[in-house]
Amino acid sequence: MSKRILITGAGRRLGKVLAGHYLDQGWQVVAHYNSANELADHPSLTCLQADLANVEALRNLAQQLPGLGQFDAVIHNASCFVPDVAASDLIAHHEMHQRVHVLAPAVITEALSSVWNRAASMVCISDIYADIPNQRFSAYCAAKAGLQNFALSMAQRLAGRVRVNVIQPGPIQFLPEHDEAYRNKVLSQSLIGEELGYGAIIQACDYLLAAEALSGTVMRVDGGRFVANRYDQTFIS
Ligand SMILES: NC(=O)c1ccc[n+]([C@@H]2O[C@H](COP(=O)([O-])OP(=O)(O)OC[C@H]3O[C@@H](n4cnc5c(N)ncnc54)[C@H](OP(=O)(O)O)[C@@H]3O)[C@@H](O)[C@H]2O)c1
Known part of the structure; x- marks a missing residue:
């Protein structure tokens, strides 16, 4: 019987590519x-x-999940990425980031609690900025840090039933609004020096879903950006 995976934020970009990849895998x-x-x-x-x-809407989604059958995997990928400066209401800004990145994975994980198959696996897509401060995106970074910590708690709680791991992407695929100067600056702050593409995350998801020895792991897929010399990054305007 074929395996079942839930992917959030799968309508476009990385989530869409992941959905296509797992459909292709049967x-x-x-x-x-x-x-x-x-x-x-x-x-x-x-x-x-x-x-x-x-x-x-989250409650309604959660209620539908157990009726779909047994699950072998979930990838918490949905994400909102809004700079603090764009927030007209600070409370709404933080609430949105916390709900999408922390509350939704928590409610979805709870909804799946009775329908995990044996040897199931969960992957949470965080960001290297879960571990790096960034004053322009403080709500986003705080929420991704929350997701990461939540994932590690779930690795404890679901031990023996579901392996839970985290991927921290670096520059995978720039957004259309990122201009050439921004792209060049980001890539100059990485060891690989290239936009990594969705394939890098697919490779990491495939590995983590299959790796029976791994739970509670945080895996950077960032072209070495985390360990690149961040002196310049710290002092840019
Ligand atoms: N792209 C990169 O280089 C990069 C770097 C670091 C980390 N990441 C992480 O990698 C993952 C995928 O990246 P990406 O660039 O494909 O992400 P993205 O373009 O920001 O989109 C993620 C998905 O989340 C959905 N989403 C946004 N707000 C939502 C909401 N309120 N409710 C439900 N879904 C919502 C979006 O759907 P709608 O558009 O329909 O709202 C979209 O399908 C994300 O978790 C991202 O934070 C990416």
């Missing part, structure tokens, strides 16, 4: 999406919409 894919769903219909694909910053 998995049953439950793809959560928010506003945009670019996934083509597929007999093994179930799509569920929810704004994870909305508590009622």
Whole structure:
């Protein structure tokens, strides 16, 4: 029987590519999406919409999950990435980041508690900035740090049933609004010096989903950006 995976934020970008990858591998894919769903219909694909910053929508999503069958894997990928300066309401700004990155994975994990298959696996997509301060994106960084710590607590709680690991991406795929100067600056602050592409995260997910010896691991997939000389990064405007 084919395995079943839930991927959040799967309507576009990395989540969409992950969904396509696991469909190609013969998995049953439950793809959560928010506003945009670019996934083509597929007999093994179930799509569920929810704004994870909305508590009622999250509750509704969670209620649907146990009815879909047993799960072998979940990838908590959904993310919002808004600079603090763009926030007109600080409370709403932090609430949105905390709900999407911490509350939603917690509620979804609880909803799946009775439907894990044997040897199941959970991957939380964090960021190298969970461990690096960044005054421009403090709400985002705090929320990714929260997700990471939550994941490690779940590695304890679900031990023996579900292996839980964290991926910290670095510069994987720039956003359309990132101009050339920004891209060059970021890549100059990495050891590999290249935009890594979604394939790097797919490789890491494949490894963590299969690696029976790993739980509670935080894996950087960042082209060495975390250990690059950060003197320049600290003193840029
Ligand atoms: N791209 C990089 O270089 C990079 C670097 C470091 C870490 N990461 C992490 O890697 C993961 C994938 O990166 P990405 O660039 O593909 O992320 P992304 O473009 O920021 O999108 C992630 C997904 O989250 C969904 N999302 C946003 N707000 C949501 C909400 N309120 N409720 C539900 N879903 C919501 C988006 O859907 P909608 O657009 O429909 O809202 C989107 O499908 C993310 O966790 C990101 O933080 C990426």
